[in-house]
Amino acid sequence: MNQANELSVLLGELIKRHRAQRMDQQDFATRVGCSIKTLxxxxxxxxxxxxxxxxxxxxVGQLxxxxxxxxxxxxxxxHLPERKRGAGDKGLDNDF
Incomplete structure (x- = not known):
């Protein structure tokens, strides 16, 4: 499992634990503005x-x-330097 997936799992668990103390999925999904499936x-x-x-x-008070x-x-x-454009980094050409 990569770090992005691990973070998604951790955040999901955090939200679930806090949400479950206060309300059911239907109420929370309504407040979030999403479906129960998305929640x-x-x-x-x-x-x-x-x-x-x-x-x-x-x-859930965690933002x-x-x-x-x-x-x-x-x-x-x-303190890190910003990315510098190279000589060949002129963007995309229009020869599609």
């Missing part, structure tokens, strides 16, 4: 769109922690 997939670690994921994290972690990572990476 079930999310809780099983199947990737879903980021808006659904972030909304679910916000509803602020993830924003803080992302902010820390961005600040830690501030």
């Amino acid at each position: 079930s997939r999310l809780e099983q670690g199947v990737p879903v769109n980021t808006e659904t994921l972030f909304t679910a994290l916000a509803l 602020d922690d993830f924003i803080e972690l992302a902010d820390q990572k961005v600040r830690a990476a501030a």
